[in-house]
Amino acid sequence: MQNYINQLIQDFNLAEDDPVEEFEAAMLEIKESKPIPAESILGVSYEELPPADRMTTEQTQCLLEAMLNALSAKGTSVCFPGNGVPVALAYSELREQFKKGFHTMPGWTIDFCSGWCPDCAFADYCTSKDDTWTTEELEAERRLQAGDQ
Numbered sequence: 073m074q075n076y077i078n079q080l081i082q083d084f085n086l087a088e089d090d091p092v093e094e095f096e097a098a099m100l101e102i103k104e105s106k107p108i109p110a111e112s113i114l115g116v117s118y119e120e121l122p123p124a125d126r127m128t129t130e131q132t133q134c135l136l137e138a139m140l141n142a143l144s145a146k147g148t149s150v151c152f153p154g155n156g157v158p159v160a161l162a163y164s165e166l167r168e169q170f171k172k173g174f175h176t177m178p179g180w181t182i183d184f185c186s187g188w189c190p191d192c193a194f195a196d197y198c199t200s201k202d203d204t205w206t207t208e209e210l211e212a213e214r215r216l217q218a219g220d221q
Contacts, residue, residue, distance in 0.1 A: 110170040148180045149181045191217065
């Protein structure tokens with residue numbers, strides 16, 4: 073039994089030698105690949121999705137849930153950053169993703185976070201930004217980007 077245990081430990085040690093190379097290579101391949109059109113994956117294109125302002129809140133909620141369920145069935149999770157995100161905002165941002173297309177692989181997560189808070193649609197609902205931005209700094213950067221100095 074000890075020989076077997078020793079062999080298992082050696083196998084784990086080999087995996088430990090270069091723990092992230094395969095993962096990094098896979099992520100780089102995905103990043104450099106073109107997204108797959110939404111219609112190819114989900115059977116619905118961006119153009120078929122009505123803007124949020126043309127639906128009731130209930131209609132928007134139902135359509136958003138259907139979109140999330142379909143993506144989940146394809147192995148893609150969606151996480152909206154923040155608390156109390158309005159349904160219309162969540163729907164509109166996910167709808168924009170339909171325009172761009174999707175990277176698909178089991179376990180893929182769309183979190184809408186680029187790491188740059190000033191132009192984030194969810195910044196007013198996200199508490200993660202509070203770790204690096206004060207309200208004043210965020211507003212000043214937004215004004216600067218808009219050209220309002």
